[in-house]
Amino acid sequence: MVLDLDEDAGSRVFDMIPALPGSEKSKALLASRHDHIRILFDMVQKGKKTVFNNLFTDLGFGAGSSVVEPKVKPPGAVVKEASDQTAVKRPNPYGSSTTWVSLKAQEDTEKSRWAARLQKIATKAGAAAKINGPARDGLSAKEDEAIKAIVLKSGAFRTMRQNVRAWEKFDQWATEVGVGIYSPTEVVVVKYSLYLESSGCGPSVIPAFFYSLEWVCRRLAMDAPGRMSPEVKGVIDKVYTERGKELKEAAPMPFEIVAALTGSWSNALIITMRHWGSSRGGCSF
Numbered sequence: 001m002v003l004d005l006d007e008d009a010g011s012r013v014f015d016m017i018p019a020l021p022g023s024e025k026s027k028a029l030l031a032s033r034h035d036h037i038r039i040l041f042d043m044v045q046k047g048k049k050t051v052f053n054n055l056f057t058d059l060g061f062g063a064g065s066s067v068v069e070p071k072v073k074p075p076g077a078v079v080k081e082a083s084d085q086t087a088v089k090r091p092n093p094y095g096s097s098t099t100w101v102s103l104k105a106q107e108d109t110e111k112s113r114w115a116a117r118l119q120k121i122a123t124k125a126g127a128a129a130k131i132n133g134p135a136r137d138g139l140s141a142k143e144d145e146a147i148k149a150i151v152l153k154s155g156a157f158r159t160m161r162q163n164v165r166a167w168e169k170f171d172q173w174a175t176e177v178g179v180g181i182y183s184p185t186e187v188v189v190v191k192y193s194l195y196l197e198s199s200g201c202g203p204s205v206i207p208a209f210f211y212s213l214e215w216v217c218r219r220l221a222m223d224a225p226g227r228m229s230p231e232v233k234g235v236i237d238k239v240y241t242e243r244g245k246e247l248k249e250a251a252p253m254p255f256e257i258v259a260a261l262t263g264s265w266s267n268a269l270i271i272t273m274r275h276w277g278s279s280r281g282g283c284s285f
Contacts, residue, residue, distance in 0.1 A: 163212040
């Protein structure tokens with residue numbers, strides 16, 4: 001592993017050690033872990049810009065002042081954003097000659113994109129999806145199509161994206177192994193859960209898939225397995241146990257180092273946040 005450290009990185013880290021809280025013994029232990037400290041320092045230096053920008057933005061302070069660096073596109077690449085094709089561009093209200101795309105227009109574009117992919121799933125489901133049935137009593141064909149469009153486009157686009165992608169992966173697996181998923185049965189869900197577990201998935205993957213399964217079935221008015229079966233819960237428990245094995249068996253970092261570093265960086269974060277809040281209208285923490 002090669003670290004991109006400047007010549008003064010080590011000296012700056014060790015100049016901080018006398019000011020850290022704790023006993024002289026813990027400070028001496030810090031000084032003896034020269035390589036570990038330099039690795040941690042390098043990680044903080046490389047990640048602090050992204051972490052702090054995201055933190056301030058989440059707290060409501062960073063949106064107006066965070067600097068977004070332009071991404072360099074590869075030579076010859078043709079990149080077309082969906083929003084450029086369908087979203088309405090409006091004059092900039094601040095007097096600039098440039099135009100801007102409203103947030104609502106961008107979200108509507110994304111929702112239309114994922115609603116179209118959900119419609120493909122509905123088409124593939126055929127009669128299993130009741131949304132494909134005839135017009136409801138009392139509704140004209142035009143009104144029924146309008147209702148279907150509203151149902152397919154309802155919800156936040158990020159939720160739509162997550163659930164549609166999860167179903168598409170489920171569909172791809174079903175095609176490869178030759179099983180039917182329209183409508184999905186408990187047996188098929190158990191088989192797919194075992195497949196995910198054998199593929200080395202993380203602890204949250206199977207519960208997230210089960211949520212996506214129910215979400216798609218509700219949208220398409222398609223029969224779903226219902227509550228999570230004991231077999232699926234057993235697979236999830238196995239994943240939790242096995243995926244936590246490496247972390248539980250890893251050699252722990254000495255407590256003195258963790259305590260010293262936690263105190264140092266927590267104090268630095270608090271000071272930074274107080275300074276930032278005071279410069280943004282008198283807020284304090």
